[in-house]
Amino acid sequence: MRRTAGGSWGRAFVILALAMPGTPARGAEPVGPAYLRMKLVKVLDRRGFEKPMTAVTLLVPTDWTFQGDVKYDPRNGCTATLAEVTFRAASPDGRTAVELFPMAAWTWSDDPMTRQFMERDLQTRAQFGMRGCPVSPPLSAQEYLASHLVPRVRPGSRVTGAEADADVANLAAQLVRQAQEESAQAGLPTQVRADTVRLRVEHEREGQPGEEWFTGITFARGTPMPTFNPMTGQMGQAMSYSCGAEYVFGAAAPKGKLAASEKLFRAIVGSVRVAPEWQARVQQAQLNIQATEVKGAVDRSRIIAKSAEDTSRIIDETYQRRQASQDRISQQWSQVRRGVETFRNPGTGETVELSNQYGNAWSNGKNEYLLSDTPGFDPNTVSSENWTRLERSQPGH
Numbered sequence: 081m082r083r084t085a086g087g088s089w090g091r092a093f094v095i096l097a098l099a100m101p102g103t104p105a106r107g108a109e110p111v112g113p114a115y116l117r118m119k120l121v122k123v124l125d126r127r128g129f130e131k132p133m134t135a136v137t138l139l140v141p142t143d144w145t146f147q148g149d150v151k152y153d154p155r156n157g158c159t160a161t162l163a164e165v166t167f168r169a170a171s172p173d174g175r176t177a178v179e180l181f182p183m184a185a186w187t188w189s190d191d192p193m194t195r196q197f198m199e200r201d202l203q204t205r206a207q208f209g210m211r212g213c214p215v216s217p218p219l220s221a222q223e224y225l226a227s228h229l230v231p232r233v234r235p236g237s238r239v240t241g242a243e244a245d246a247d248v249a250n251l252a253a254q255l256v257r258q259a260q261e262e263s264a265q266a267g268l269p270t271q272v273r274a275d276t277v278r279l280r281v282e283h284e285r286e287g288q289p290g291e292e293w294f295t296g297i298t299f300a301r302g303t304p305m306p307t308f309n310p311m312t313g314q315m316g317q318a319m320s321y322s323c324g325a326e327y328v329f330g331a332a333a334p335k336g337k338l339a340a341s342e343k344l345f346r347a348i349v350g351s352v353r354v355a356p357e358w359q360a361r362v363q364q365a366q367l368n369i370q371a372t373e374v375k376g377a378v379d380r381s382r383i384i385a386k387s388a389e390d391t392s393r394i395i396d397e398t399y400q401r402r403q404a405s406q407d408r409i410s411q412q413w414s415q416v417r418r419g420v421e422t423f424r425n426p427g428t429g430e431t432v433e434l435s436n437q438y439g440n441a442w443s444n445g446k447n448e449y450l451l452s453d454t455p456g457f458d459p460n461t462v463s464s465e466n467w468t469r470l471e472r473s474q475p476g477h
Contacts, residue, residue: 101321112136118347123148123167128365139351140169140178141344157205158213159366160185162322169348175290176341178348179330181229186214187297188300191307191318213467216323218300221277225294230281231328234292237283245295249276252297259301271302271319282335288337293345296328348436350420423470442467 113283123136128150135150148167156162161183170177189195205212211404219228226239252274263270279294305320331338331345421436425443438451444465452459459467 092196117324117419118142118351121146121148121169123150123165125150125163127152128163129361133358133361134355135163135165136167136355137351137353138167138169140348141171144168144169145174155210155370156469157210158185159369160213160322160366162366162369163362165243169329174286174335175285175332175334176344177330177332178345178359179332180352181233181328181330183324183326183328184224184228185322186216188215188217188321188323189305189318190320191305191316193309194305194307194318194320206409218273218321218323221275221296221298221325222279224298225277225279225296229296229325229328230294232282234283237281239279239454240282240291241280243278243280245276245278252276269304273302274299274301281340285332290332290337292330292332293338294324294328294330298325299323343435344438346437350433350435422473424473425468426471427468432470434470441470443470444468 118139119142121138121140122134125135126132132469136148140146146169151164152162152164165184166180166182168177168179184321187197187198195215202212202215202246222242226242230237230239256272256274259272260270263272275298277295280293281294283290283292300323302319302321304317307316307318307323308314309316325339329349332339332348333341420432420433423441424431424435428445431450432443434449435451438453440452440454440457442450442459444467449470450459450467459465
């Protein structure tokens with residue numbers, strides 16, 4: 081959830097009115113239908129800058145535990161993964177949880193000689209105790225999750241199904257089209273592909289059977305790059321790719337209760353927000369490192385240096401245009417991906433992002449919100465507090 085007007089978070093938490101009978105969730109007090117109270121938690125970056133900075137904020141149930149961290153590896157020369165943000169929020173028994181995994185990045189080229197240069201550069205880095213972006217072909221989201229992530233983080237688990245998210249897939253396609261159009265207008269033709277999936281996995285944790293959804297987005301940005309054949313002395317052209325996996329989440333529950341927890345999972349994941357100041361500082365650090373990498377490459381090899389310089393320039397330009405493209409549609413993309421929508425307080429004009437799974441929202445002016453999908457429900461009839469009904473609003477209005 082993100083405040084776009086008004087004061088600070090203060091005593092910030094959300095009350096979610098769940099349209100289901102039975103005993104209220106732990107940490108909740110009954111107000112009409114059962115509801116779930118949520119608290120604001122933060123992932124702090126304690127190592128990257130001159131002082132600790134908030135990197136990510138999100139909302140979790142008040143009785144859940146939360147652990148988050150930002151890690152830096154001084155040996156990592158793959159600037160896309162400079163800062164690794166992770167967190168895990170779990171219920172008191174640890175069996176229901178939401179987890180964020182680090183993003184991944186790798187490179188590829190259709191030209192075998194260019195791939196040899198990439199591999200040689202990795203070998204050179206390794207001699208100095210450094211590492212760079214791995215060299216690997218572009219992957220679908222299902223390939224990445226099933227073959228790379230899940231075996232590493234859930235060894236011994238079993239993939240039982242995969243499904244698409246039509247809304248996210250449509251927005252991904254829109255993002256791809258716009259990125260390509262803007263690159264073409266800038267004279268930098270770029271082929272962009274993006275893929276999403278939700279993978280279902282079964283596993284055991286401490287002897288208890290459980291299920292988990294893994295979601296993520298993989299992308300590949302291909303750019304025509306010059307190639308050089310030392311055997312013939314001729315220049316050519318091939319596609320080189322900047323690849324990655326982002327927004328990789330796990331959502332776990334006891335076996336048989338995964339689907340029943342979907343609303344809760346969406347509410348938690350939907351509340352995840354990256355702090356703009358921290359993000360800007362990390363992006364600047366990435367650009368600074370890229371510039372240093374280009375200078376250092378000159379000492380390693382003339383051909384590798386030229387390739388690295390061209391690659392850095394193109395990646396930088398592609399990155400800047402990607403950011404410009406995302407600035408225009410990021411709110412829509414982000415809201416669909418996170419399962420939220422914008423609500424406006426008609427009395428104050430303040431807007432707030434809340435879960436889109438409930439349809440109706442109210443505010444009491446104390447950074448508390450009620451969400452309900454029960455027809456005709458009015459919190460003012462069951463509470464002594466004054467609740468103002470919020471209106472749906474378009475992002476940025």
